[in-house]
Amino acid sequence: MKLFTKYNRINITATIIIFLAGSVAFYFVLDYVLIRQLDASLRSEKQEITEYIQLHQQLPEIQNTKEQWIQITKASQPISNSITKTIPAYNKSENEREYIRQLIFMVTVNKENYLVAVNKSETETDELLKLIIPLTLSMVALILLFNYLINRRLITSIWQPFYNTINNIKDYAANQQSLTLSKEPIDEINLLNESLNKMTEQIHKDFYALRSFTENASHEMQTPLAIIRTKVESLYQLAEGKEIMMQQLLSIEDACLKLSKLHQSLLLLTKLENKQFILNELIQLKSILEQKCEERTELLESKHIKLQIDAANFEIHFHQHLAEILISNLLNNAIRYTAIGGTISISLFQKQLIVSNTGTTGSLDLDKVFTRFYKASDTGTGLGLSIIKEICTSAGFSISYVYEKNMHHFIIGFQA
Amino acid sequence: MKLLIVEDEYSLRHSMIEFLTTSSYLCESSSNYQDALEKIELYDYDCIILDIMLPDGSGLDLLKSLKQNNKSDGIIIISAKGELDDKINGIEMGADDYLAKPFHLSELAVRVAAIIRRKSFQGKSNLIIGNISIDIQGKRVTIENKELDLTQKEYQLLIYLAINKNRVLSKNAIAQHLWGDDMDFPDNYDFIYAHIKNLRKKIVAAGSEDCIRSIYGEGYKMQIA
Numbered sequence: 001m002k003l004f005t006k007y008n009r010i011n012i013t014a015t016i017i018i019f020l021a022g023s024v025a026f027y028f029v030l031d032y033v034l035i036r037q038l039d040a041s042l043r044s045e046k047q048e049i050t051e052y053i054q055l056h057q058q059l060p061e062i063q064n065t066k067e068q069w070i071q072i073t074k075a076s077q078p079i080s081n082s083i084t085k086t087i088p089a090y091n092k093s094e095n096e097r098e099y100i101r102q103l104i105f106m107v108t109v110n111k112e113n114y115l116v117a118v119n120k121s122e123t124e125t126d127e128l129l130k131l132i133i134p135l136t137l138s139m140v141a142l143i144l145l146f147n148y149l150i151n152r153r154l155i156t157s158i159w160q161p162f163y164n165t166i167n168n169i170k171d172y173a174a175n176q177q178s179l180t181l182s183k184e185p186i187d188e189i190n191l192l193n194e195s196l197n198k199m200t201e202q203i204h205k206d207f208y209a210l211r212s213f214t215e216n217a218s219h220e221m222q223t224p225l226a227i228i229r230t231k232v233e234s235l236y237q238l239a240e241g242k243e244i245m246m247q248q249l250l251s252i253e254d255a256c257l258k259l260s261k262l263h264q265s266l267l268l269l270t271k272l273e274n275k276q277f278i279l280n281e282l283i284q285l286k287s288i289l290e291q292k293c294e295e296r297t298e299l300l301e302s303k304h305i306k307l308q309i310d311a312a313n314f315e316i317h318f319h320q321h322l323a324e325i326l327i328s329n330l331l332n333n334a335i336r337y338t339a340i341g342g343t344i345s346i347s348l349f350q351k352q353l354i355v356s357n358t359g360t361t362g363s364l365d366l367d368k369v370f371t372r373f374y375k376a377s378d379t380g381t382g383l384g385l386s387i388i389k390e391i392c393t394s395a396g397f398s399i400s401y402v403y404e405k406n407m408h409h410f411i412i413g414f415q416a
Numbered sequence: 417m418k419l420l421i422v423e424d425e426y427s428l429r430h431s432m433i434e435f436l437t438t439s440s441y442l443c444e445s446s447s448n449y450q451d452a453l454e455k456i457e458l459y460d461y462d463c464i465i466l467d468i469m470l471p472d473g474s475g476l477d478l479l480k481s482l483k484q485n486n487k488s489d490g491i492i493i494i495s496a497k498g499e500l501d502d503k504i505n506g507i508e509m510g511a512d513d514y515l516a517k518p519f520h521l522s523e524l525a526v527r528v529a530a531i532i533r534r535k536s537f538q539g540k541s542n543l544i545i546g547n548i549s550i551d552i553q554g555k556r557v558t559i560e561n562k563e564l565d566l567t568q569k570e571y572q573l574l575i576y577l578a579i580n581k582n583r584v585l586s587k588n589a590i591a592q593h594l595w596g597d598d599m600d601f602p603d604n605y606d607f608i609y610a611h612i613k614n615l616r617k618k619i620v621a622a623g624s625e626d627c628i629r630s631i632y633g634e635g636y637k638m639q640i641a
Contacts, residue, residue: 219469219496219497220496222496222516222517222518223425223428223496223517225517225518226425226428226496226517226518226519227425227427227428227431228518229518229519229520230427230428230431230432230435230518230520230521231427231431233431233435233520233521233522233586233589234431234434234435234521236583236584236585236586236635237583237584239584239631239635240584240631240637243632243634246584246631246632246634246635247632247634249586250586250587250588250634250635253586253588253589254588256518257588257592260518261597295595295596295599296595296599298569298595298607298610298611299595299599299601299607301607302606302607302610324598325598328598328599332599332600335600336600380600384600
């Protein structure tokens with residue numbers, strides 16, 4: 001949700017609630033005040049009648065109007081206090097129901113008791129109250145409209161530097177130069193920009209430090225490995241006639257080989273993550289695929305694996321070396337996990353490359369299959385598939401894994 | 417044949433000297449840039465084995481100065497920087513070959529032999545091992561004038577064994593030489609054994625003695641008296 005939308009939502013809700021509560025309270029207060037006023041005028045009427053009776057000892061002439069009329073009846077029994085009440089009545093001339101405020105009191109003329117009822121119509125009060133509702137509603141609407149217009153202008157202009165900053169950091173990648181966000185007149189945004197500048201500068205430095213560390217560490221490790229390997233090779237010459245020694249030397253050499261492959265793989269992964277490759281070469285995947293399969297002919301034969309290739313000829317924008325690594329890794333993976341006598345089938349088309357192989361172990365763990373050092377068996381470095389995934393990610397390809405009908409399928413979509 | 421080995425790491429330098437000396441090369445060595453520069457200016461070598469990262473300079477600068485002086489010494493770069501760009505860089509600057517660390521000494525021996533053959537004999541010499549004669553240029557193998565019909569891999573294997581004759585070569589080294597190192601080898605190297613077996617059969621069938629020996633199936637050796 002946008003800042004402006006969120007702000008507006010809260011603002012509008014609060015305004016509506018406040019105005020509704022306000023108008024309800026206003027209604028009751030006004031009602032109370034108006035009724036009291038009505039009662040006061042009724043009481044002054046009573047006063048007038050009482051005074052007239054005291055003066056003249058007879059009932060006054062009654063002049064009834066539309067708003068006020070007086071009824072005098074003989075009292076069957078005397079009442080001590082005057083009664084004030086609101087009663088519904090029917091107005092014949094207006095043909096509608098309306099409320100009447102009535103004050104009933106007792107007068108005594110010539111020792112006879114009379115009940116006097118002074119009536120006043122409440123219509124005026126009601127009409128006044130009825131006016132309040134549309135008035136309040138139109139006030140709410142007006143205030144909301146102006147609030148909205150003012151806020152929109154204000155928020156967009158005040159928050160503009162903030163949105164500029166967001167736009168700048170949105171596309172920031174660690175291998176880029178650090179950000180240089182401008183100074184702003186608003187303190188908070190200025191602080192934000194300064195912190196971001198500092199932060200990205202640090203990220204940038206750390207990124208390069210880590211990158212050169214990884215590369216140097218990797219290179220420095222190759223020399224001792226080379227020494228181990230050459231010494232093992234010299235020792236082979238002394239191992240003739242000693243089978244155990246030969247076997248042990250071979251496992252040292254294997255470990256050495258694995259270590260150096262691990263290094264190369266980690267270095268490659270780091271480079272891929274750092275986006276150090278420029279993927280703009282036009283590549284014929286078919287010829288690479290054929291060459292890599294050809295290299296593995298003997299290996300496939302030794303495991304009696306049947307290889308089916310169905311490939312189309314087309315070019316895509318990619319990187320020669322990465323394409324070779326991608327296909328090699330896919331093939332290595334398929335060959336490693338195919339049992340003797342199994343089948344590998346590869347289909348390569350403009351849209352996608354699918355490498356499938358028979359597998360008896362069931363589906364690989366879908367969540368972990370592309371995770372580093374995830375291995376379904378104890379062979380290999382466990383980095384092959386994560387390298388494949390990183391290459392696909394950096395080239396903008398999609399990669400997925402499916403297990404279906406005893407076959408593992410690795411599907412690479414070129415138009416992700 | 418005279419070689420210069422430029423490598424700052426003592427152990428590695430000595431392993432190379434030891435190994436290549438037994439291949440009857442005359443080996444000289446340098447552990448730093450200055451010393452190597454003096455040596456290449458004063459003498460001619462058939463092949464120079466050059467490490468790129470030296471304590472006081474870059475092997476690539478040595479390569480540059482060799483090219484500037486129009487020296488025709490063969491050059492093979494050995495570097496810990498096994499990346500493709502470095503490889504292409506080295507070759508473009510005039511190196512004959514590039515070998516990433518860690519490497520097998522037997523692999524180095526084959527590469528050095530190939531460079532020397534190309535430089536010194538324009539590839540015209542025959543490699544003769546016992547009574548086997550290998551015509552490198554024509555890719556023909558004959559035993560007492562009988563031509564052997566070898567597959568590509570068997571031919572590569574024979575040259576590898578021949579150049580490293582009388583040496584025990586591990587299955588690993590053979591597999592890497594024949595199939596490169598981007599391949600993933602299964603734990604059993606049966607498919608190497610199959611190639612060795614076929615090559616032996618063909619050599620014996622042509623009338624030569626069975627000179628390839630298996631060392632418990634873990635390694636192989638071409639034994640030539």
